[in-house]
Amino acid sequence: MANKDTAKSILNAAEELFSEKGFAETSLRNITTKAGVNLAAVNYHFGSKKELIQAVFARFLDNFCQQLETRLDEYSVQQGDQAPDLNAVLMLLPATALQSDGAVQGDHGQRRLGIFMRLLGLAYAQGQGHVRKFLKQEYGTVFTRYMALVTAASPELNDVERFWRIHFMLGATVFTLSGADALMAMAEHEFGVNTDIGQVFDKLIPFLGAGLKA
Numbered sequence: 001m002a003n004k005d006t007a008k009s010i011l012n013a014a015e016e017l018f019s020e021k022g023f024a025e026t027s028l029r030n031i032t033t034k035a036g037v038n039l040a041a042v043n044y045h046f047g048s049k050k051e052l053i054q055a056v057f058a059r060f061l062d063n064f065c066q067q068l069e070t071r072l073d074e075y076s077v078q079q080g081d082q083a084p085d086l087n088a089v090l091m092l093l094p095a096t097a098l099q100s101d102g103a104v105q106g107d108h109g110q111r112r113l114g115i116f117m118r119l120l121g122l123a124y125a126q127g128q129g130h131v132r133k134f135l136k137q138e139y140g141t142v143f144t145r146y147m148a149l150v151t152a153a154s155p156e157l158n159d160v161e162r163f164w165r166i167h168f169m170l171g172a173t174v175f176t177l178s179g180a181d182a183l184m185a186m187a188e189h190e191f192g193v194n195t196d197i198g199q200v201f202d203k204l205i206p207f208l209g210a211g212l213k214a
Contacts, residue, residue: 007045009035015056019118023053023126054134057123060116061135065142068096072145086153087209092146094201110197114178121174154212162212169208176204 013034017026028049032039046052071092075084097113123131154162176183177200184195 003045006035006037006041010037010042010045010052011056011059014052015059015115015119018053018056018122019115022122023128028052050130053128053131056119057131057135058138060112060119061139064096065139067099068092068146069142071096072142072149075149084149084153086150086212087205089146089149089153090205090209091201092149094198094205098198098201110180113197114180117174117178121171121178124170150212157212165212165214169211172208172211173204176200 010031013031014026017030017034021030028039028042031052032042035041042052046055075088075092122128123135150166151162157165180197180200184197184200187193187195
């Protein structure tokens, strides 16, 4: 197996096992068994379990954040001196994810989005401080810029209240997107309604905006 293919196999195995079992509960042996490689391959490509966890997040976020930076530039030009609209700002994230070369096109992309959202939820729920530090170091600039728009679009909130409401929004988003396939199947079974991931975002964003403004 070529080096590039070996690293990809390790990442594929790691992100699935981490999302299914959690970070602490998944051993490197679990990952190497699923990937069909030896422990030396993990050490060679990633160095440690912590660095492997960070690489899993980077695979999702590197391209996404580059594209989000572009969308923020475009939004800034469009808005000019006008105050940002909260729902439009919130929609920048799914719009970035759904664009033609984004991460959630097709069934495979939707599945990977669900995996990423479960991983993000676990990073907060399981005390993975090194992950949050890594995310801030590597992607803090673009998300600080994004949060400045959220703040400008919700001037009636103080920083403490905004902190709590944003994390409530994050919880709702993780729940919805990590189980989007199941929710869409339930909607089809209960109401005969076919829903795609774009429509899920269309329903989710107004709910989140209303919650932040409540």
